[in-house]
Structure formats: structure tokens, C-alpha cells
Amino acid sequence: MNKHIQSQTKQQYSSSFCEKDKTGWHATVLTLFPTMFPGPLGLSLAGKALNSGIWNLKTLDIRNFAPNKSRSVDDYPFGGGSGMVMRPDVVDTALEAVADRPGPRLYPSPRGAIFDQSWAKILAKEPGAVIFCGRYEGLDERVIKARKLKEVSIGDFVLSGGEPAALIIMDALIRLLPGVLRTTTALTEESFENGLLEYPLYTHPRNWNGIIVPEILTSGDHAKVKAWKRLEAESITRKRRPDLWKQYMKNKDK
Template sequence: MSDAAEPRTPFRAVVLTLFPEMFPGPLGHSLAGKAQADGLWSLETVDIRAFARDKHRTVDDTPFGGGAGMVMRPDVVDAAIAGSYPGEGPIVYLTPRGRVLDQPLVKDLAREPAVTVLCGRYEGVDQRVLEARGVLEISIGDFVLSGGEAAAIVLLDAVVRMLPGVVGKTESLEHESFETGLLEHPLYTRPQEWNGIPVPEVLMSGHHARIDAWRRDQAEDITRQRRPDLWSRYVAAQKQEQEGRSQ
């Protein structure tokens, strides 16, 4: 009896948006585009406006309690979800108030069979439909965009490249930023000297242990200087690991 793993069903991404013409955009090129062409994942875009209930295809209304801007209606958004949700995987809403997207969350999403992404516009989406549908709110950073489409492309690009078979050399994934809790070390290629600046001598030594140690030192220095938050978590994790070994 073979121990080989069963082939994985292609990952399915469903994007609910008022601007379906914005997709696939960058997702149709490079790694993501090739992976889609190879059948490793699929992308379906759903026009939320198609689920509006009046002749004007209205999807928004004024907020209760007053205030500027408009809010996407819960009945329209719920109808769009009901008409397109694949029946498995999380429903994600891109919003600045969501959990910040990081590599562990990207990996979790990549393990799912599907993800449905809701792209908000205007001031946002009525809270009731988010709660009723158990929506996972995710932010790509502490800034505001005109809508969720650009954030959806960022999220899906990050997730797709983690799918099995998308990146040719899995070693490339193992040495990227955040995989060890650190930012990535500096990278160099030919020519060996450029504008009078040589490649660090250690990288030319062929001594793999020294090279690995240099890269680790560089990654630690960069993380300490540029991302004190990541550095603090890294130090705490290292300390916990050492304590666990000493027990």
C-alpha cells in the first residue's frame, strides 16, 4: 500500500467585490499566474452589485446614528455571500481593524481548501452581516485604502505562494523573512564587485557553516534595528526554547 499523499484539490479563492474588473490583476502573472494556469488554484470574482434588490442596483445606504460616508447594506452583502460561498474555508473581510496579516496566518489560510474574500468599499460593511456569517477580519497594515481589492490581492498572493507546488524550491520559503522570526539577511549576486563595492568575503569562502552564521548575525542585526517588535518576540521565543531544553 502506497504511503504517498493524496493529490490536493486545487485551492479555491472567491472574491466578492464591487469592482470585479480589478482581478486577477497581479495574480494573473508570475508565480500566482503560472500556478493558476497549472491548476493549483482557482480564482472566482463575484460582483456584489448583482445581488442588489432594486433597479438602481443599490449596495449602500447612510449610517444609522449619522456620520459621513455610506455603509454597505447587510442584505445585499449576505445575498452575495449566500450565492457564492463554496461551503468550506473561512470568509475574510479586509479591514484596518482586523487581525494583522502575518506569515503564520498566511500558512493557516493556505492549509484551507478555500477562502472567500469580502472587499469592502465606502465606510465599510454593516456589522450585523459580519457577525452573522462569522467573518474573519484581517488587516494588511495600519493604513487606509480606498477599498479591499488591493488588500485582497496582497493576501491571496501571500497565500498562493505557500500552496504545495507553487514555489519550485521549498528551500526558498524556508529562508524568507519571518520564517525564523527574523527579517531576511542581505542578498548578493554577480558581479562580484559593483561600483567599487565587493560582495562580503565570507560569502565567497565556500565555508557553509561560516556563511550560515554570518547570515544569522545579519538577520538578527537587521531585525533588532528595524523591527524592535519582532526582535522582542524572537528573543522571548529563544529564551523559552532554552528553558525548555534545560528542564
């Protein structure tokens, strides 16, 4: 692809972004596999929110900005090593094409800061997010710094590409957008709210295989039920996540 065609491609994407989807939370995904989106986010609550305009999605095929007919976006790493590295010129041009899209520039990477619920809340308050999904061994370090990409990790493991991580990040924050969930109570009583994991949940039948729902939950005493939920949440957090429990107790003592 010569520079003239590359420029036309950039203008095509930029104009399409400006003309449509001016309301809602804006998700922009740069990927080698656009058909992976919206994927599961096109279903259930996220899918309904997408159809109703609470959030919108634009995907960009990175190969459209390759500088050659073979549409290659990677090359061998300087200094040797296994695998290939995504070229900085291709990545930079693709990111420039979405310069008008709002929100921080995120790059899912194992070496990034750990993504958590507090970060999801921050992103949900932004007008949107631009997520670059890397492949191969990753991106050239120069474009990461030049474009000020915020590296973000969903855990201490390695994926084949950034797409699954992007879907997880988007799912976590889309459900926080106003109007996605029926009630705000659903958000305030789940895991990581108030620094604790969620308490045990029960439903009908009351007696299942000889195991009976805790009597206090059917007592009708709202104060006792609330106290039970807090104690159970504290117990589970203390046993399963000592790191969260330590922070919870630290905040509690303030």
C-alpha cells in the same frame, strides 16, 4: 431586482461553483469591481500556478444582488456620519450565493487582526478562502456578526476598498501552496521565518562600483556562510524591528 430574479442569480453562481474548479486551492472574491482580479496574480509564479490549476479563482459581482434596478448596494448610516454603508441584505445574499465555496470568510478592514506570515501559512493549508471586499465606509455591523466574517488588516492605514488588501492576502498565501515555488528552501530562508528578517543578499558582479561582496560568501565554507547569514539576520531584526527581536529572544530562551 425582485426576489425571483435574485434567487435565479444566486442559483446561477452556486451551480457554476459546483461544476468547475474542484481541484486546487479555491479563492472566492466578492467585489464591486470583478475586473480587478486576478490582476497581478495572473502574472509570474501566481499566474503560472493559476493556469496549471494549483489554485483557482471565482469572482462575484456584489451588484448582481442589489434589490433594485439601480443596482445600489449602499445606504446612509443610521446616526449620521460621512459616507455610505453597504446594506446587510445585499451582503448577506451575496455571501449565501457562495455558501458552497470552501474556506474561512475574510473581510479586509483596518480594525481587523493584523495579517502576517503565520496567518498566511494557516490559510494556505485551508481548502480555500472567501474574501469580501468592502467599499464606502464599510459593512453593516449586523451582517459581519451574522455571517461570522473574520476581519483582517494588512496594516494601520486606510484604503479606498478591500480589493488591494485581498490581492496582497492572496499573494502571500498562494506562494506557499505546494508546487508554486521551485524549492522549499526559498521559503525557509526568507523574512519572518524563525522570527527574523532576511539577511542581506548579493549577486554578480562581485565588484560593483567599488563595493565588493562580503568575502565570506565566496569562501565556499558553508558552515561559516550559514553562521554569517544568521548573525546578519539577527542584527537587521534587532535594529529595524524591535518588536520582532523581543519575541525572537523570548522564544530563543525557551
